[in-house]
Amino acid sequence: MGRSRRRGASWVLGGVLAGALSACQAGNTPALLARAEQSLEESRGQLSRELDQRKGVGLMGASLTGCSLERRKAYELDAEQEATLGQAVAARQLALLGxxxxxxxxxxxxxxxxxxxxxxxxxxxxxxxxxxxxxxxxxxxxxxxxxxxxxxxxxxxxxxxxxxxxxxxxxxxxxxxxxxxxxxxxxxxxxxxxxxxxxxxxHGVEAIKAALCDYEARQESSAKLQSFNQRLKLQRQTAAAGSRTAEEAANLSRExxxxxxxxxxxxxxxxxxxxxxxxxxxxxxxxxxxxxxxxxxxxxxxxxxxxxxxxxxxxxxxxxxxxxxxxxxxxxxxxxxxxxxxxxxxxxxxxxxxxxxxxxx
Structure with missing residues (x-):
């Protein structure tokens, strides 16, 4: 499987996670929240197409190879943030399992x-x-x-x-x-x-960090998305894990x-x-x-x-x-x-x- 396909799957996952994290922090910003929701829906469709092409390349592997350790440093979680994300991911897993x-x-x-x-x-x-x-x-x-x-x-x-x-x-x-x-x-x-x-x-934390930074590197250059990106940069160090973030982070471990x-x-x-x-x-x-x-x-x-x-x-x-x-x-x-x-x-x-x-x- 070529490098472009692996990075493509990583881009999709990064988009979903970044959109979810930003939406979780949007609060009273309806336009940003709507944009994040739209991004999630678009990413799910793209992800399905990427998965059909991947043929055996794991999602975590694609994410990890898409972003260097140096670039991942900007997305480091402290112990409290990691605990918050872990609780949300675990809750999502339990909900799916019933x-x-x-x-x-x-x-x-x-x-x-x-x-x-x-x-x-x-x-x-x-x-x-x-x-x-x-x-x-x-x-x-x-x-x-x-x-x-x-x-x-x-x-x-x-x-x-x-x-x-x-x-x-x-x-x-x-x-x-x-x-x-x-x-x-x-x-x-x-x-x-x-x-x-x-x-x-x-291992799981690194995959999530890699997906986030890989997405940011591929953001389009339009003024609208640049503004969206700037808000993400300001919020990512304090972003709490919302339900959609938990859902997509749980998806990272499916394979x-x-x-x-x-x-x-x-x-x-x-x-x-x-x-x-x-x-x-x-x-x-x-x-x-x-x-x-x-x-x-x-x-x-x-x-x-x-x-x-x-x-x-x-x-x-x-x-x-x-x-x-x-x-x-x-x-x-x-x-x-x-x-x-x-x-x-x-x-x-x-x-x-x-x-x-x-x-x-």
């Missing part, structure tokens, strides 16, 4: 959150060492994202569809359907560590992260697991099991590289990092596995959900 997270009084929700909080602390402790695990692209030079403004949140969705995802600002969702597909706490820790790695490295970033998250997950005292070899077992399932049955597989490739990457990191680690004893693993099964024994009945956030297989 579910609400389990309350914290549910034993399984409390169990998942406790495990996630522990892994998040470990991830922060070893974060400065993850340089060798990073992908080879320009994002390799970026520092880890700061600790989320509202802390990490690990929430269980009563959803039959096996899925796990992370939103900007530290929100991690995992479905009861995915929990049922796991066999141990080691495997659950692997999935949560993978999502933590995405958040720690700011998953670029392959390089997914494999980066796998490598970092191995580092987190080892530092946390888990048997990271369970990660390969989970991936091998997923390889036996049809992609349509398991959305987490559909948005990630082939399991065989992921297994090779995980095994390479285990070979490099494992010998210097003390593996947990069989008794420790067995105790954690029993704890996992006890927590899973009270899983609530999941719902099918009105629709998936993922594209068709």
């Amino acid at each position: 579910v609400e997270p389990l309350p914290t009084t549910e034993p399984v929700a409390r169990y998942v959150d406790q495990l996630g909080q522990y892994l998040a602390l470990v991830a922060a402790a070893v974060g400065n060492a993850n340089g060798p695990d990073r992908a080879s692209g320009p994002e390799r030079a970026l520092d880890n994202r700061p600790w989320p403004h509202a802390g990490y949140q690990f929430q269980v969705l009563p959803l039959e569809e096996p899925r796990a995802s992370g939103s900007p600002g530290g929100i991690v969702f995992i479905s009861t359907g995915f929990l049922r597909a796991m066999g141990s706490e080691e495997e659950l820790a692997a999935v949560l560590s993978h999502e933590l790695a995405h958040l720690q490295r700011g 998953g992260f670029p392959e390089g970033l997914e494999l980066e998250a796998d490598r970092i997950a191995v580092r987190i697991l080892l530092a946390a005292g888990y048997d990271a070899r369970a990660f390969t077992g989970l991936l091998q099991r997923l390889n036996l399932e049809a992609p349509a049955k398991h959305p987490w597989r559909r948005t990630h590289p082939q399991p065989r490739e992921r297994v090779a990457v995980v095994e390479e990191r285990l070979k490099a990092l494992g010998p210097s680690q003390a593996w947990p004893t069989p008794e420790t693993v067995a105790s954690r596995t029993q704890r996992f099964h006890e927590a899973m024994s009270v899983l609530p009945t999941p719902v099918a959900g009105p629709q998936s956030l993922l594209p068709p297989p």
Whole structure:
């Protein structure tokens, strides 16, 4: 796929996000709001045409390649802004799925959150060492994202569809359907560590920043749009995430992260697991099991590289990092596995959900 098509898809996404952010701040400026709404409708039609032409180039990949790190600096979000955007994106995802997270009084929700909080602390402790695990692209030079403004949140969705995802600002969702597909706490820790790695490295935030700056670079030179652009420049550092921004930011993740970033998250997950005292070899077992399932049955597989490739990457990191680690004893693993099964024994009945956030297989 040529560079022009990749950048075309990035332009469309950037237009949608920039229009939405500006509309969110327009307040009592009806003309600007109307212009943003019109831009959104035009962009959706253009996006559909671009998607028909793309044939396999992910939206996030198109956005990330369309704007350099230097140009993205103007669109940096502070921790509070990232948390606001993350809450809006998460709310949009829940609305599309037609579910609400389990309350914290549910034993399984409390169990998942406790495990996630522990892994998040470990991830922060070893974060400065993850340089060798990073992908080879320009994002390799970026520092880890700061600790989320509202802390990490690990929430269980009563959803039959096996899925796990992370939103900007530290929100991690995992479905009861995915929990049922796991066999141990080691495997659950692997999935949560993978999502933590995405958040720690700011993969979603970078895609949103890239889409915004790519759009601005392609604005038409008419006086009307120049005025629109100037208002966007003044507002972007304080822009709150409105409902349309959340909708389009959620759309960015529908097809998953670029392959390089997914494999980066796998490598970092191995580092987190080892530092946390888990048997990271369970990660390969989970991936091998997923390889036996049809992609349509398991959305987490559909948005990630082939399991065989992921297994090779995980095994390479285990070979490099494992010998210097003390593996947990069989008794420790067995105790954690029993704890996992006890927590899973009270899983609530999941719902099918009105629709998936993922594209068709």
